[in-house]
Amino acid sequence: xxxxxxxxxxxxxxxxxxxxxxxxxxxxxxxxxxxxxxxxxxxxxxxxxxxxxxxxxxxxxxxxxxxxxxxxxxxxxxxxxxxxxxxxxxxxxxxxxxxxxxxxxxxxxxxxxxxxxxxxxxxxxxxxxxxxxxxxxxxxxxxxxxxxxxxxxxxxxxxxxxxxxxxxxxxxxxxxxxxxxxxxxxxxxxxxxxxxxxxxxxxxxxxxxxxxxxxxxxxxxxxxxxxxxxxxxxxxxxxxxxxxxxxxxxxxxxxxxxxxxxxxxxxxxxxxxx
Amino acid sequence: xxxxxxxxxxxxxxxxxxxxxxxxxxxxxxxxxxxxxxxxxxxxxxxxxxxxxxxxxxxxxxxxxxxxxxxxxxxxxxxxxxxxxxxxxxxxxxxxxxxxxxxxxxxxxxxxxxxxxxxxxxxxxxxxxxxxxxxxxxxxxxxxxxxxxxxxxxxxxxxxxxxxxxxxxxxxxxxxxxxxxxxxxxxxxxxxxxxxxxxxxxxxxxxxxxxxxxxxxxxxxxxxxxxxxxxxxxxxxxxxxxxxxxxxxxx
Numbered sequence: 001x002x003x004x005x006x007x008x009x010x011x012x013x014x015x016x017x018x019x020x021x022x023x024x025x026x027x028x029x030x031x032x033x034x035x036x037x038x039x040x041x042x043x044x045x046x047x048x049x050x051x052x053x054x055x056x057x058x059x060x061x062x063x064x065x066x067x068x069x070x071x072x073x074x075x076x077x078x079x080x081x082x083x084x085x086x087x088x089x090x091x092x093x094x095x096x097x098x099x100x101x102x103x104x105x106x107x108x109x110x111x112x113x114x115x116x117x118x119x120x121x122x123x124x125x126x127x128x129x130x131x132x133x134x135x136x137x138x139x140x141x142x143x144x145x146x147x148x149x150x151x152x153x154x155x156x157x158x159x160x161x162x163x164x165x166x167x168x169x170x171x172x173x174x175x176x177x178x179x180x181x182x183x184x185x186x187x188x189x190x191x192x193x194x195x196x197x198x199x200x201x202x203x204x205x206x207x208x209x210x211x212x213x214x215x216x217x218x219x220x221x222x223x224x225x226x227x228x229x230x231x232x233x234x235x236x237x238x239x240x241x242x243x244x245x246x247x248x249x250x251x252x253x254x255x256x257x258x259x260x261x262x263x264x265x266x267x268x269x270x271x272x273x274x
Numbered sequence: 275x276x277x278x279x280x281x282x283x284x285x286x287x288x289x290x291x292x293x294x295x296x297x298x299x300x301x302x303x304x305x306x307x308x309x310x311x312x313x314x315x316x317x318x319x320x321x322x323x324x325x326x327x328x329x330x331x332x333x334x335x336x337x338x339x340x341x342x343x344x345x346x347x348x349x350x351x352x353x354x355x356x357x358x359x360x361x362x363x364x365x366x367x368x369x370x371x372x373x374x375x376x377x378x379x380x381x382x383x384x385x386x387x388x389x390x391x392x393x394x395x396x397x398x399x400x401x402x403x404x405x406x407x408x409x410x411x412x413x414x415x416x417x418x419x420x421x422x423x424x425x426x427x428x429x430x431x432x433x434x435x436x437x438x439x440x441x442x443x444x445x446x447x448x449x450x451x452x453x454x455x456x457x458x459x460x461x462x463x464x465x466x467x468x469x470x471x472x473x474x475x476x477x478x479x480x481x482x483x484x485x486x487x488x489x490x491x492x493x494x495x496x497x498x499x500x501x502x503x504x505x506x507x508x509x510x511x512x513x514x515x516x517x518x519x520x521x522x523x524x525x
Contacts, residue, residue, distance in 0.1 A: 161354065
């Protein structure tokens with residue numbers, strides 16, 4: 001690992017991994033407690049439409065995917081606020097339409113030969129200095145917003161109606177949250193790809209939830225776990241020449257099962273102690 | 275003169291095209307203790323949410339303290355049914371009570387010592403101060419109910435709306451709760467949704483039966499008319515003590 005750190009691309013990969021962990025920990029926690037996992041999956045897949053659009057129009061991928069993800073996120077958020085009981089269906093539709101649109105747009109583009117695999121599974125080892133700057137900016141933005149609205153966010157998650165009565169701008173905050181989810185998803189796609197982004201956003205918060213009593217500590221623990229999975233996954237990927245995104249996710253999955261085992265063990269001990 | 279704190283005039287509300295409340299007229303005076311009764315699905319909770327400004331009426335008007343509900347909702351302490359809260363959120367009991375201290379337009383505001391003192395007082399009142407560091411998901415149904423009442427009281431509201439607050443609370447706890455409400459009633463108006471007719475008869479000043487329409491009776495008794503025309507209250511017979519409820523004042 002130390003040898004690897006001498007290499008420019010690997011240093012970038014580690015830095016990007018750490019920044020992505022920050023986004024995963026903060027936004028992933030909010031996604032898990034607000035039960036937005038399906039909506040986030042919808043955003044991630046609809047973002048594929050953005051890749052198609054970027055190829056078709058010849059614009060940078062980040063601009064295309066971010067624009068597309070934000071638009072679809074707003075549509076889904078507006079519909080889920082209005083008709084909660086139908087939201088899963090609507091998300092499912094946007095999810096598929098985004099992907100189909102992406103595929104068709106790429107079909108329509110003559111002479112297209114970009115490596116699609118890197119968007120499906122990520123390519124953390126090819127990130128550039130520019131990616132690093134963008135991720136740093138996004139990380140700073142998310143920290144500031146979550147810090148500023150911390151109490152409002154936890155009020156909204158616990159009891160939306162009561163939060164509304166206490167003057168929390170629930171609707172605006174929900175849209176802001178969904179936008180931050182879209183931003184994080186698009187940037188993390190760069191790291192682990194759109195197929196695996198949801199695992200990375202949900203596994204660390206899910207593990208953290210079992211061991212923490214406040215939102216703040218859940219976020220902190222999620223960030224730490226993400227860092228752990230990310231660096232361990234990268235190390236494995238480098239040492240054994242494995243696809244980095246998949247190595248990271250499998251490391252997270254191992255963490256997930258260890259945590260499940262630990263929880264069952266602790267429960268069992270509590271019972272016998274009684 | 276006693277001030278009118280709630281005034282609802284010819285208010286109609288429907289949900290997805292199905293009428294829920296029709297032609298509601300209601301005036302509530304300051305320091306009144308009103309019990310709302312009625313069958314499930316009769317619109318009691320909906321009526322509370324309309325008065326809180328969480329829902330908008332199709333027709334008619336609702337004035338709270340002579341203002342529209344959303345302007346003054348923060349002056350009302352609301353105790354919802356606890357099943358509507360998200361137990362998966364990692365927050366401690368104390369944090370939940372502090373949520374009741376938030377004020378409109380204060381996202382940046384951090385909790386100060388007077389917020390924490392108010393929270394301690396409200397939690398001690400409900401006997402749950404010792405649970406303050408416990409995570410909400412680890413509380414029992416009755417403890418959670420007390421927690422939501424503390425959260426409503428912590429802002430020192432002018433009016434209290436409670437939606438079946440005694441659900442999940444044991445008999446001793448219920449007695450304490452109603453005695454507390456009676457004490458609070460000395461300086462605040464209370465609206466209570468309840469299926470417990472003992473409470474209706476022994477604590478409230480007035481009773482309103484809600485079943486699409488609203489029938490108001492300014493004494494704590496349930497009239498024959500309410501029972502027949504409004505099918506109110508549903509669990510009268512199940513309680514097996516109809517006489518005490520029907521004529522609570524004649525002893």
